[in-house]
Amino acid sequence: MRHTISVFVENKFGVLARIASLFSARGYNIDSLSVGETTDPTISRMTIVTQGDDQIIEQVIKQLRRLMEVIKVIDLTQSDFIAREMVLIKVEANQDHRAEILRIADIFRGKIIDVNPKTMTMEVTGDEGKIKALIDLFKPIGIKEIARTGKVSMARGKQEKQQ
């Protein structure tokens, strides 16, 4: 099963290497990873999406907690949480397809951020299902390039304490 894990870490050099090393040393896979500062600039929040059975996920979380710079680990999958990802998609845009591309962008509340005679590039934010649906729709038209941020997530409702 896929798990989305929030990890609060000290904002120091080498932290990412340690976390990546922890996953690779134990043969665990990282599906996606995003990192950014929290309200406290000395603390960063990582969102890690990984897969495994319950025992593997339990080990991932326990091993993360062992690391010196790790302040808090939350398996968001255990609770109600929101997850979003931003994606930039560059599609082939000849005269025949332009109208359709614009229509799809509108339906998905995307923004066209670059146009040239051959391609159009749009920015779309959404959950996993939405991004997948969008990619599936553009495939027949011709996707030139995709860049994804990786998921960012947090629990719904109450504020998560960082400590």
Place this chain on the structure above:
Amino acid sequence: MKKTGAKIFVETLREHKIGTVFGYPGGVLLPIYDELYHADIRHILTRHEQGAIHAADGYARATGKTGVCIATSGPGACNLVTGLATAFMDSVPLVAFTGQVPTTMLGNDSFQEADIYGISIPITKYNYLVKETSHLKEIMYEAFHLANSGRPGPVLIDLPKDVQAIEINNPPIPKLTLPQKPKCPVEERNKRIEEIAALIQDSKCPVIYAGGGIIISGANEILQKLAEKISAPGTTILMGKGGFPEDHELSLGMLGMHGTRYANYAVSECDLLLAVGARFDDRVTGKVSTFAAKAKIIHLDIDPAEVGKIIQTDAFVIGDAQEVLELLCKKVKKKTNKEWLKQIHAWKKEYPLSYEKKSNVISPQYVVEQIYEQTAGQAIITTEVGQNQMWAAQYFKTSKPRTFITSGGLGTMGYGFPAAIGAKTGCPERIVFDVAGDGSFQMNIQELATAVYNKINVKIALLNNGCLGMVRQWQEIFYGRRYSQTTLQGNPDFVKVAEGYGAVGIRVEKPNEVPSAIQKAIEIDRPVVIDFHVDPEANVFPMVPPGGAINQMLDREQK
């Protein structure tokens, strides 16, 4: 007053009461070695960086204090890798210092540059690259705290040359600001201990399975008290040897692949297994699904990540072994388990450890037994890795903690001899024997120079069978006796090698010469290599085939 990084380094070592370090200098360490030249610190110059870190490791295991080693940048630092991994697997408190190229040259593929910070991430408890001299003191304080607190482990500090050389204002003694990991609330812990006490009360056939955590925590006395109170037989694994006296009537000896039959039977049949400071290593459990399959499993450990890693537990407490056992011992009531102890006694009587005694050739097990006899069991034993290690574990009945020193987790050949040098440095009044094989010994044989020059009078009991015995044993049993690359042709004359280094060499070829040779080695006030020409056919039994259930053992008659 201004001070260089190197001066701060030496002063901070002194503030941590570090009197002995093991090391090997190099170009980028010149500022530190210049400071050490007149420092009140004993520096033992080894002949290889690996010798230095294993010696620091042996020192730490024998004394409980943090071991310190120093190596230069690049190749020097890379030569520490095996030693770091060895200490990390066995939770040994070490602080390893490496020189590094100046910060201005970092990342330029400079001469003797290696990213030891990156290399050592997965094999250290924590590591540092010191970028500013002003950070050095605080980092060293943190490192010494981390290395020997919680679950101990090696910490590495990488010191660029300019950081050692730059002068700064004298830094104050730092206050540590390490992040606190959440702890189990006291009420919750006490509740769990009561639950465990109730499980123990209900059990009829309990067994205690004691690991290295007992030694690290100093929990051996309270463990014995608990075992006696609840009449539970105790088995110590390789790392736990000395955590429960093996001459005690409740002792089952060692558990696992080369454990005693009665220990393996007891764990297979028990209805409650109390694991303390142990991590269910594959060499202990064999096939996990059949390990202690009839038992409720209780796990006491300081590291939350160990609980549930290999095996599902029925109850656990996270904490220091001694602390938790003290609490548990107060909660349990005395019980006798008469039937169970009768069964254990019957197994012990029926399946004692045994080996073939030949009149014309020395059995390696006999050598270990004789070291035990001649030292009245009071020696500190270090081992290399392989058959020598298992025979030492089986036949040297260890009764006190920190007297059986071996690379358990990583299984590092070449560990035992430098570790013996470290142990003897830390405990100069003790007799220290390295039970060695001819393969392993040659991996760090150059340290004879270190032992001789520094008058570190360790004794090497070389069980010389002319082959890599443990691998050969597997080839014999599982690979149709195809002895691929396990015969050590071209071995030197070890007596002459010893003499060449200025140590004493004694060759022993007949069983009846064994006791007197050991006695002589003990009496000689110099490092001694006793070259025992042992039976090359001797194997380690009992043996659980890899991946097998631990109650399905091979013996020498049925291999």
